[in-house]
Amino acid sequence: MIKVCKFGGTSTADGMGFARIGRILGRDLERRYVVVSAPGKRYGGDAKVTDLLYASHRELIDGGHVRDAYAKVEVRFTGIVRELGLEFDIAGLLAETKDEIEAAREEAFTVSRGEYLAGRIMAAYLSVPFLDPRGAVRMDAEGKLLAEETDSLLRAALKGKDRAVIAGFYGADPSGMVRLFPRGGSDITGALVARAVSADLYENWTDVSGFLACDPRIVPGPVGIEQLSFRELRELSYLGADVLHSDAVFPVREAGIPIRILNTFRPDDGGTLILPAPSARPSERAVTGIAGKKNFTVIHLEKSLMNGEIGFAHRVLAVLKRRRISFEHIPSGIDAMSLVIDSAQLKNGALERLLEEIGAAVLPEKIYAIADVALIAVVGHGMSRNVGTSARLFQAIARAGVNVRMIDQGSSELNITVGVDHADYERTVRAVYDEFFGKRA
Numbered sequence: 001m002i003k004v005c006k007f008g009g010t011s012t013a014d015g016m017g018f019a020r021i022g023r024i025l026g027r028d029l030e031r032r033y034v035v036v037s038a039p040g041k042r043y044g045g046d047a048k049v050t051d052l053l054y055a056s057h058r059e060l061i062d063g064g065h066v067r068d069a070y071a072k073v074e075v076r077f078t079g080i081v082r083e084l085g086l087e088f089d090i091a092g093l094l095a096e097t098k099d100e101i102e103a104a105r106e107e108a109f110t111v112s113r114g115e116y117l118a119g120r121i122m123a124a125y126l127s128v129p130f131l132d133p134r135g136a137v138r139m140d141a142e143g144k145l146l147a148e149e150t151d152s153l154l155r156a157a158l159k160g161k162d163r164a165v166i167a168g169f170y171g172a173d174p175s176g177m178v179r180l181f182p183r184g185g186s187d188i189t190g191a192l193v194a195r196a197v198s199a200d201l202y203e204n205w206t207d208v209s210g211f212l213a214c215d216p217r218i219v220p221g222p223v224g225i226e227q228l229s230f231r232e233l234r235e236l237s238y239l240g241a242d243v244l245h246s247d248a249v250f251p252v253r254e255a256g257i258p259i260r261i262l263n264t265f266r267p268d269d270g271g272t273l274i275l276p277a278p279s280a281r282p283s284e285r286a287v288t289g290i291a292g293k294k295n296f297t298v299i300h301l302e303k304s305l306m307n308g309e310i311g312f313a314h315r316v317l318a319v320l321k322r323r324r325i326s327f328e329h330i331p332s333g334i335d336a337m338s339l340v341i342d343s344a345q346l347k348n349g350a351l352e353r354l355l356e357e358i359g360a361a362v363l364p365e366k367i368y369a370i371a372d373v374a375l376i377a378v379v380g381h382g383m384s385r386n387v388g389t390s391a392r393l394f395q396a397i398a399r400a401g402v403n404v405r406m407i408d409q410g411s412s413e414l415n416i417t418v419g420v421d422h423a424d425y426e427r428t429v430r431a432v433y434d435e436f437f438g439k440r441a
């Protein structure tokens with residue numbers, strides 16, 4: 001058996017974290033390939049190394065040199081090496097890294113050093129080779145992953161290596177320039193490595209004992225999910241259940257490699273097993289999990305006989321394409337259509353221009369935008385087996401006194417998404433959780 005283990009920033013936050021990882025790996029020799037993230041927060045209010053590096057880049061651009069933020073990064077890594085009692089020239093490596101950062105003046109390069117340094121230290125601590133993903137994870141000039149090329153490069157780089165430590169979160173484009181995955185992207189690196197070594201299992205180690213039925217920051221102590229299918233996972237992580245980055249699913253799904261989410265702080269907990277297909281022994285529950293995210297805008301259009309008007313939707317979508325705006329959902333009725341868009345794309349007058357152009361393109365009777373909408377997705381294969389799931393959902397929301405701004409009952413029978421005002425978000429998630437998972441103690 002080959003296991004690939006990814007340890008997130010919650011697990012690499014300090015020297016004790018590195019030592020804990022060493023013990024976890026020592027307990028199971030099948031854990032051969034290790035992907036690490038930059039050190040995260042050690043306590044509430046602490047800074048993640050990745051955020052400090054973004055700040056370092058701003059210092060560099062503003063003042064010609066990195067300053068206080070980078071000094072904090074140095075303190076973090078020096079502390080880790082000291083706590084481990086490791087013989088490693090961290091001062092030398094940090095000095096070299098600082099020179100490289102100041103010479104390159106590239107944000108992605110600067111930010112990638114968190115994973116690079118964590119990887120170098122981990123490799124030295126475990127006495128296994130370090131693999132720099134700069135030569136093995138390939139993106140195009142726009143930062144988009146080149147999946148096939150990466151697969152063969154990683155395969156070649158790891159061939160003949162019994163064990164290795166690989167830095168997460170970055171790669172390089174064909175010119176050798178460092179490119180980053182989106183935030184949380186070390187999960188993607190872990191999945192790519194798992195596919196490249198044809199792993200039997202991708203273990204994703206974090207600070208919770210697996211996927212919980214909803215965000216623990218909203219509902220304290222939600223029940224854990226023992227098993228999930230890749231499709232359920234994708235739906236949940238896409239809408240903010242950010243235990244695992246949603247793009248991490250693709251490489252392992254293609255290869256049929258299961259993922260297990262595990263807790264570095266409680267390594268004996270079973271965690272969540274994520275399987276390529278829905279389990280043969282489905283759970284009785286109608287709903288597997290609930291996820292949600294804020295900051296969407298809903299643009300609502302009404303026009304009588306819209307349905308019969310050939311090319312109506314096409315003309316609306318053509319405006320979006322021209323403005324290079326992507327949408328999340330387009331629920332529609334006979335005479336109405338809504339567009340759900342990430343609000344970040346509608347800043348600085350972009351919303352007003354979009355409304356104007358759509359208005360001119362399709363001459364609706366009504367067009368207006370609802371800002372500050374939060375989306376909540378209720379996900380589960382069990383929904384198609386359990387009649388009345390949507391009735392229960394909407395009754396629970398109504399009882400909480402919340403006004404629903406948008407409904408999208410996807411065609412997949414796997415997911416119902418509702419939009420509510422930001423102010424109602426937490427209250428709605430709690431009401432839906434209580435309905436499907438029972439009252440909390």
Ligand code: ADP
Nearest residue numbers: 008009010206207208211212214215241242243
């Ligand atoms: P890492 O640094 O290990 O990558 P992350 O912070 O990216 O860790 O992910 C773990 C965190 O995800 C948890 O600490 C928890 O607060 C949060 N989280 C959000 N939704 C869920 C959920 N449904 N189940 C479990 N954890 C969740």
Ligand code: ASP
Nearest residue numbers: 037050169183184185186
């Ligand atoms: N260090 C990066 C971040 O903070 C990547 C990761 O942790 O997965 O987003």
Ligand code: MG
Nearest residue numbers: 008184242243
């Ligand atoms: Mg993460």
